[in-house]
Amino acid sequence: MPEQHASATGNRGGDDHGTGNSSDTGNGRGDGDGNGTANSGGAPGRDTANRGRTRPTGHDVAGAAGVSQATVSLVLGGKWQGRVSARTAESVRAAARELGYRPNLAARTLRLGRTRTALLVVPALTNDFFATVHRGAVEVAGAHDFGVVLYPSPEGITAAPDPFASARTALDGVIASSMAPEALAALRGEGLPLVMLDSDEGACDATVNVDLADGMRQVVAHLRELGHRRIAHVAADVDSWTFEVRARALRDRLRACGATLLRTERSPLSVAGGLAAATRILATAGKAGAADVPEDRPTALVCDDDLLAVGALKAARRLGLRVPQDVSVTGIDDVALATAVEPELTTVRLPAERVGAAGMQALLSVLEGRPVEAVRLPVRLVARGSTGPCPSPGLHGSP
Amino acid sequence: MPEQHASATGNRGGDDHGTGNSSDTGNGRGDGDGNGTANSGGAPGRDTANRGRTRPTGHDVAGAAGVSQATVSLVLGGKWQGRVSARTAESVRAAARELGYRPNLAARTLRLGRTRTALLVVPALTNDFFATVHRGAVEVAGAHDFGVVLYPSPEGITAAPDPFASARTALDGVIASSMAPEALAALRGEGLPLVMLDSDEGACDATVNVDLADGMRQVVAHLRELGHRRIAHVAADVDSWTFEVRARALRDRLRACGATLLRTERSPLSVAGGLAAATRILATAGKAGAADVPEDRPTALVCDDDLLAVGALKAARRLGLRVPQDVSVTGIDDVALATAVEPELTTVRLPAERVGAAGMQALLSVLEGRPVEAVRLPVRLVARGSTGPCPSPGLHGSP
DNA sequence: CTCCCTCAGTTTTACGTATAACGGCCTTGT
DNA sequence: ACAAGGCCGTTATACGTAAAACTGAGGGAG
16 A cells, blocks of 8 residues: 655655655665666666665665765755756655655764764653653754653662663763763763753753742742741752752742741652651641641641642641641642642642753754853742641631 | 673574673773873874864774774674683773773664664653653663663654654664554554554564453452442543453443443543543533432543543542542552542552563564564552442432 | 866765674694 | 694775765856
């Protein structure tokens, strides 16, 4: 079934898989063409060259079109302006389409020394924030004929990845959402351009950041408006720049408006981690009557991301505390999970797709030698059901 | 880190093990060179022009060790038994380590025609089931010196991916969790080995399935034990083999035990989709008093996956129905989300990691020409809080 | 008429690796 | 003593592509 459908994917390489090999793919492996011209006007040759199942090469296309391989490369590479006649170019394209030619990526890479491929290093795939970042990066990459291969650092956010073994090809650059110092050093040693997401500047060629200091400011303002003054921090147990920024911004903002940071509990970035940390915070007091509002129990938990916040939600419920009546909870990221739980999470929405897009954009700029300015993307608090007015000590216990 | 591993394709002799390979993990990255290599004189190797910043090649190593490039390839490829003396081999390895040599993957691929790389096609990364599948595949692949590159089909489960443009290198095979027919045809046309996960047999070289018919049997048995007789199906709006299996198994099992499949609502595979579908099912009756148990409202919702089930949870809550007192909900997959919500989901746990591992294993078998038998992995119902006894019409409404 | 320039291609080369084909030694067997 | 092999390497080649260098033919300009 010669179902030939031209996929107009916009890029120049036609992706057709026509298998109608009725054409005379002239020359095969035998390079005997050294003598005179391959007579084009001769008898219709038998299909000789298609050896079983190997993919056609540029030479096959050249033979079919009656030109040399160099011409095929010129035409298909798009650089034939003024070097090849329009008719010849068209016949080359026709032959390529007919044979279902696709250039050998390995050979092209070997020749060019570049791959038009970026590696995206993310800490985990279980947080769909990074899936969205990837989507944004792929979108921009695709528009520039670039590819993105994803490397989920398997051991978690602090492990050293082996990017080169993962991407089974040479790389033009790396976009890293988080990297262990030693892996970063290895990368730098390799001389690869590196764009860091949500990381400190320095030791990389460009950064794309999300304005989490402002995000924390919005969180604190929101909670202060609701009357909260005693706040705890469910922090990520990760030594990473972003999380330091969050902690510092939270501390500074709370101090600036006269609220108290009661305590900070660190835990791994997962629902289970948030559950454990929030339990440690909430269970230390008010055991007798959970509905009481003891002085040493915070009325709001600010969590470093949505996974932790969902864990905090569970912890509160297990301890018999209602959210948001007894305790408010906030997250960061606004992943799908945030609206899947009940109550829905008040959280800081990060423009994940734009992060990925800006990261890829920055990498492209670096590769082209253009100067790149540090990107800082704005964030926005999304108030939902997990935050509410601060419970007043007297009003609650007596119905 | 240049973990050079002897690739033993175990062609026939197959005595691959015992390669006391050089575990040069974390070799001195500090030796970045700073011109380090004092090219040993006296060797036939001539100019070893270290051109500034380019990566060292096999020729550079050869020059440094005073041998030919062929010997370098022999030694580093592990095939030097009886062809190179132990002392020479060691000096080659030392030179490679010193220079930080890493073989050029593109050149190797071009030469060998194989890449030891598999493509894993998954429908979406927002469902962390597939992240776990990926982990399983990577684990097995790594043990065989294979790589796995991930291709998230961006347009959802039915879109046609372009795997070849995605994986920026040639591929040895494909493991596909779901593919549109035209993409599958393209793959077959390319002659690539293909392992399908949770798909129909036929048109591929091997399949790895999860016993979802049995899973549905367990779900129905569980609900029947709790007394449920009127059941609705929140189905995936996807024309895919697995989902057909689920639907048929549910229908057959319900009929076999005398229960009724009240209706089926199809929706996209997401929390929002589940919310919409379950709302359509639950809102059609009992508007006046939600706590009533009208005859046309199901007492249990069986959902095609956990995302849908979480959406159903939300729908019930929004309609004022309690889970599980008023309505029970079940999912499939047992992803992290299942225990993040409240109540926790009763669901069918699928061995995601084993699926990925078995898929990679099957692909390796196909590549080596060994026969592969279809794999079918067992599943297990995990009863949690989202299912409870069927509400009896009289007992509930009057406090 | 010659010189130079453009057109329309072709030859040739290089990318880095793996391996087939080959060749000097040194040990054996007969 | 001399061919027959092990050792221990080397030289040469092919993989498919991109692009630089080269080749003619035709056509004004001087």
